[in-house]
Amino acid sequence: MGVSVSANEVADAPQEARERTILGLTGEGWARILAPLAIGIIALGLWEWAVRVNEIPPYILPGPIEVGRTLIRDWHTLQVSLWITLQITFAALFVAAALGLALAVLFAQSRVIELSLFPYAVILQVTPIVAIAPLIIIWVDDIRIALLICAWIVAFFPILSNTTLGLNSADHNLQDLFRLYRASRWQVLMRLRLPTAMPYFLGGLKISGGLALIGAIVAEFVAGTGGRASGLAYRILEAGYNLQIPRMFAALVLVSATGIAIFLAMTLVSHLALRHWHESAMKERK
Amino acid sequence: MTAGPPVVTLRGVAKRYANGTLAVQGVDLAIGQGDFVSLLGPSGCGKSTVLRMIAGLMGPSTGSIEMAAGGNAAGDIGFVFQEPTLMPWSSALKNVMLPLRLAGTARSEAEDRAAAALAEVGLKGFEKSYPRALSGGMKMRVSIARALVTKPRLLLMDEPFAALDEITRHRLNNDLLTLWALERFTAVFVTHSVFESVYLSRRIVVMAARPGRVVEDMEVNEAYPRGEVFRTSAEYAAHCRAVSEALHGAMGE
Numbered sequence: 297m298g299v300s301v302s303a304n305e306v307a308d309a310p311q312e313a314r315e316r317t318i319l320g321l322t323g324e325g326w327a328r329i330l331a332p333l334a335i336g337i338i339a340l341g342l343w344e345w346a347v348r349v350n351e352i353p354p355y356i357l358p359g360p361i362e363v364g365r366t367l368i369r370d371w372h373t374l375q376v377s378l379w380i381t382l383q384i385t386f387a388a389l390f391v392a393a394a395l396g397l398a399l400a401v402l403f404a405q406s407r408v409i410e411l412s413l414f415p416y417a418v419i420l421q422v423t424p425i426v427a428i429a430p431l432i433i434i435w436v437d438d439i440r441i442a443l444l445i446c447a448w449i450v451a452f453f454p455i456l457s458n459t460t461l462g463l464n465s466a467d468h469n470l471q472d473l474f475r476l477y478r479a480s481r482w483q484v485l486m487r488l489r490l491p492t493a494m495p496y497f498l499g500g501l502k503i504s505g506g507l508a509l510i511g512a513i514v515a516e517f518v519a520g521t522g523g524r525a526s527g528l529a530y531r532i533l534e535a536g537y538n539l540q541i542p543r544m545f546a547a548l549v550l551v552s553a554t555g556i557a558i559f560l561a562m563t564l565v566s567h568l569a570l571r572h573w574h575e576s577a578m579k580e581r582k
Numbered sequence: 583m584t585a586g587p588p589v590v591t592l593r594g595v596a597k598r599y600a601n602g603t604l605a606v607q608g609v610d611l612a613i614g615q616g617d618f619v620s621l622l623g624p625s626g627c628g629k630s631t632v633l634r635m636i637a638g639l640m641g642p643s644t645g646s647i648e649m650a651a652g653g654n655a656a657g658d659i660g661f662v663f664q665e666p667t668l669m670p671w672s673s674a675l676k677n678v679m680l681p682l683r684l685a686g687t688a689r690s691e692a693e694d695r696a697a698a699a700l701a702e703v704g705l706k707g708f709e710k711s712y713p714r715a716l717s718g719g720m721k722m723r724v725s726i727a728r729a730l731v732t733k734p735r736l737l738l739m740d741e742p743f744a745a746l747d748e749i750t751r752h753r754l755n756n757d758l759l760t761l762w763a764l765e766r767f768t769a770v771f772v773t774h775s776v777f778e779s780v781y782l783s784r785r786i787v788v789m790a791a792r793p794g795r796v797v798e799d800m801e802v803n804e805a806y807p808r809g810e811v812f813r814t815s816a817e818y819a820a821h822c823r824a825v826s827e828a829l830h831g832a833m834g835e
C-alpha cells in the first residue's frame with residue numbers, strides 16, 4: 297500500500313490560462329499598447345493643427361513638430377542636462393531604497409525604535425520639499441549632494457513605510473512554524489519576514505522612482521533660481537527666461553519620458569522578482 | 583499493537599488567555615508512544631489550544647506538560663496546520679527543506695531528504711512546483727511532507743483536512759494512516775468530525791466547551807490497516823454512534 301497523489305487532486309491544481317498570442321503579445325497586450333498610442337497621436341495631431349490654423353507663434357505655444365525639431369537640434373545641450381538629472385534621481389532612489397530597507401529592518405527588530413523614530417520619518421515626509429530645499433542648498437556646499445539629499449527626502453518615505461508594513465505582515469502560522477523549529481531571529485528575518493516584505497518593498501520602489509525624479513527636479517528649480525546646477529529643470533528655467541519656449545517643451549518631454557522610463561523599469565523589476573509566486577504578477581487563471 | 587510509554591504527559595493543565603477567557607482547564611492526558619489519538623470536540627472546546635501547548639507554541643497557565651526524554655530537540659515534533667501554511671515564494675522542495683535548513687543541515691543533504699519526503703507523500707515530480715500551482719490536497723501533502731522530513735517522534739495535526747472536499751479528504755486519511763504505519767510516529771489529530779476521528783484513531787479524547795475540558799476517553803479497538811471495507815462496516819457505524827453520543831452528551835444535548 298503506497299502513497300500517491302490522486303488524479304482528482306492533480307486535475308484540481310490551478311492552471312495558468314494560455315492565450316493566443318500575436319507576435320509574442322496577447323490581444324489585450326496589444327490593445328494596452330496601441331490604444332493609448334492612438335490617443336496620443338490624435339492629441340498631438342489636434343495640437344499641431346490648432347497651432348497652424350490659429351497661427352500661434354512658437355514663443356507662445358510651439359507645435360509638436362517644432363518641439364521635436366528642437367529636441368534633435370538641442371540634443372547636445374539637453375543630453376548633458378538629462379544625464380545630470382538621471383544621475384541625481386537614481387543615486388537618490390538607490391540611497392532611499394537602501395536606507396529605507398535598512399531602517400525598516402531596524403524598526404521590525406524593535407517596537408521601541410519604531411515608535412520613537414517613525415514620527416520623524418513622517419515629519420520628513422510631510423514637510424514640503426520646496427520649503428526645505430533652499431536651506432539644504434545653502435548648508436551643503438556640493439550642489440550635487442544637496443540635490444541628492446532633496447530627492448532622497450521625497451523618495452525615501454514610501455519605501456520605509458511599505459517595507460515596515462511588509463515586515464510585520466508575515467503569516468502567523470508560518471511564524472509559529474519557525475518558532476517550532478527554534479529558528480533564530482536572523483533566520484526569521486531572512487527566510488520569512490524579508491520575503492514577505494518583498495512585494496511591499498517593490499510597491500514602495502515603484503512610487504519612489506517617480507518621486508525621486510520629482511524631488512530632483514524641484515531641487516534643481518530651487519538651485520537653478522540661484523544660477524547653480526545644470527540639470528533638466530535648470531534648462532527649463534533658462535529657456536523660460538530666454539523665451540525659448542520650444543526648448544522648454546523639449547526639456548519637459550525629456551522629463552516626462554524619464555518618469556515613464558523609471559516607472560516601466562520598476563514595473564519590470566517587480567514583475568521579474570515576483571512572477572513565480574505573487575498574485576500581482578500572475579496571469580488570469582481558469 | 584498497543585500504545586507504548588507516554589511521549590507526552592499533561593497534568594492538571596489549564597490555559598487562561600490574556601483577555602481572561604479560560605480556554606481549557608483540568609486536562610490530564612498521557613499520549614502513548616506510537617498511538618493515534620484524536621482530540622474531538624465542538625469549536626471553542628480548546629482542542630487546538632491543547633495541541634499548541636503540546637507543541638510548545640504556548641505555555642499552560644497552570645499544570646505541567648512533560649515530554650519523554652529525548653523528545654525535546656527541534657524537529658522532534660512535527661506540526662500540520664489547518665491551512666497548508668506554505669511559503670508562497672518557495673517551491674515545494676524548498677518548503678519541505680525548511681525545517682532541515684533551519685537546523686543547519688547542508689543544502690545538498692536537505693534537498694535529498696526533502697525530495698524523499700515529497701515522494702513519500704506521493705508528490706514525486708512536483709518538487710519545482712510553487713504552492714500556487716498546486717491544488718488544496720497537494721498543498722496539504724507538501725505540508726505533511728514538511729512535518730515528516732525531520733522524522734519527528736510526535737506529529738501534531740490541527741484539523742488539517744477540514745477545508746478539503748470529501749473525496750480528497752478520504753484519500754488523505756488513507757495516506758496518513760499508511761505513513762503512520764510506515765514511519766511509526768505518534769499522532770495527535772484535532773478534528774470536529776466524528777467519522778474522521780473513528781476512521782483514523784485508536785483513541786478518541788472527547789472534549790467539551792466553556793470551559794474546555796476532557797469529558798470522555800474512548801478506544802477504537804479495530805485492526806489496521808483500515809480501508810474502505812472498515813468505512814462501511816457495522817463496527818465503524820457502532821463506534822461512530824458511541825462517539826457521537828458521547829459528544830452530544832458533552833454538549834449537553
